[in-house]
Amino acid sequence: MNESVNEAVEVAGHTEAGHRHGAETIREALSVLRESDSVGGGVQLQQVHKSYGGVKALENFNLDIRPGELVVLLGRSGCGKTTALRSLAGLEDIDSGRIVVGGHDVTGLPTNKRDMAMVFQAYSLFPHMTALQNVAFGLQIRGVGRSECRRRAGEMLDLVGLGDQNAKFMHQMSGGQQQRVALARALAISPKVLLLDEPLSALDAKVRVSLREEIRRIQLETGTTTLFVTHDQEEALAVADRIGVMNAGRIEQIDAPRKLYQSPRSEFVATFIGLTNRLPGTLLGGGKEALVFGQRVPLVESSVNAGSSAEVSVLARPESISLALRQEGSGAAPTGANATVERIHFLGPVARVECLVDAAVSEPLRAGVSGATPASASSVVVQLSAAEMPVELRPGADVVLVPRPVPALAVGR
Ligand SMILES: Nc1ncnc2c1ncn2[C@@H]1O[C@H](COP(=O)(O)OP(=O)(O)O)[C@@H](O)[C@H]1O
Ligand SMILES: [Mg+2]
Structure with missing residues (x-):
């Protein structure tokens, strides 16, 4: 044979x-x-x-x-x-x-x-x-x-x-x-x-x-x-x-x-599978949550320990951030980070919106956070369902980025 x-x-x-x-x-x-x-x-x-x-x-x-x-x-x-x-x-x-x-x-x-x-x-x-x-x-x-x-x-x-x-x-x-x-x-x-x-x-x-x-x-x-x-x-x-x-x-x-x-266990896994944003955050009591752009975000289990550092990077998926238009004269905008829309990729059921966080405008947000350092990358990608997308959303539009309370991984800065 x-x-x-x-x-x-x-x-x-x-x-x-x-x-x-x-x-x-x-x-x-x-x-x-x-x-x-x-x-x-x-x-x-x-x-x-x-x-x-x-x-x-x-x-x-x-x-x-x-x-x-x-x-x-x-x-x-x-x-x-x-x-x-x-x-x-x-x-x-x-x-x-x-x-x-x-x-x-x-x-x-x-x-x-x-x-x-x-x-x-x-x-x-x-x-x-x-x-x-x-x-x-x-x-x-x-x-x-x-x-x-x-x-x-x-x-x-x-x-x-x-x-x-x-x-x-x-x-x-x-x-x-x-x-x-x-x-x-x-x-x-x-x-x-x-x-x-x-x-x-x-x-x-x-x-x-x-x-x-x-x-x-x-x-x-x-x-x-x-x-x-x-x-x-x-x-x-x-x-x-x-x-x-x-x-x-x-x-x-x-x-x-x-x-x-x-629930990725490391930054390597979080960035290898899917898209992720690196947002500046501050750990809150016990390290189970972080404050990101003024919003509380729950953290997944493998996040950095509370003891290690108060300043962290929170890895947020594009769909874990919402976006609202900022309009002059309108009522109170939601708490978040002011940003400008750079590009919009309309994909049918969803749209990906690339935004540039406005460092000057978002400064007061960080005022309450002692020793906060600026975002390592000021570019943020937001994914919205087509239904959520404001009709007037255009490149150059002024928006507020609001992290949703979706569990995310926090890593050291
Ligand atoms: N026969 C071999 N001789 C020498 N180095 C090898 C051999 N096969 C694999 N390697 C090395 O081992 C590592 C893992 O290779 P491999 O298992 O083929 O990776 P992958 O399949 O993930 O691309 C690589 O650095 C590769 O260069
Ligand atoms: Mg191979």
Whole structure:
């Protein structure tokens, strides 16, 4: 059996000459596919360390994936996402730590004993085989009988929406279709764990969006425990049960998308997911609230301690700030910071309004706050629903920015 694998890989290697990883990627994809008897299971990576020479790719990396869960690792290029995935698959030897799959310690076990299937960023398919043959091949190398291979492969191609494309060769398929075939091949073996390394990054935007929905639908349908790696936050928010935000070889915070957005535990996470404004604030009694532009704003749990400093920066989302027009002669304006509208981006259901806080006018607001320092950035983005947007709002308009009582993270100045 190994001979036929090597032969196929060689052929692919030649056909794909010029492809960056061609044969190597195919070889790895197949080594992950071989031999698995599968029952759904959770995954734990415990205190994993992995260095490449002087580079610490994973440093005390911890991750616990529940059975049937889809966890996304999200982070910038080079933060260790691929290393985490490859370590879990057994494609990298870790320096220390433990890896557990379905309750079994698999640390040090070879790839083919880990019951996993991987879909790579680059397509790892055999160009000289049809879609059906590509999917069947993963089963074939595990000794599944010929007719059963074909039946199961056909079933998987149906699942990924390619039921009528069985006989096509890879060069006759689009990038999106090829990635569907790769997904079908990975799922055909009913892996305990499905690993996806930026599976959509080579595709154009429209295909990316539809295929990520498809991957999520199939994952829910099959109940496959899945680890999905991406650097695209929108993609992560769209598919994940939980997102682990990675920074320098560690997970900085792992939570459901909504929790991550609403209760970030660090400035890194708050600024990595979504937009955020850095507003000057003063801690109030016990550090559970801060005074921001004269308004009380509740603080999320991970905010700086009351003892550390009275002057803080409050990280407020654009939709956590409201805005009112300042009109001469009209009644008392709400308490807030005077500002001028710079730009308005009307997005249909919502509008983003860029404002410049008027330092001179907002000075009296800070008078009551001893030792207050000016805002580090005087530019503030406010997001309003279309219904909330004052009709006369124009660039150059004088407005008051009023923080809403929505929990926010306070960090040191
Ligand atoms: N085979 C390797 N040899 C040397 N350094 C590597 C190797 N693989 C990854 N690295 C380094 O380890 C760090 C993490 O890489 P990687 O896990 O690929 O990050 P990501 O997938 O998040 O972009 C980076 O600094 C990268 O340059
Ligand atoms: Mg990577």
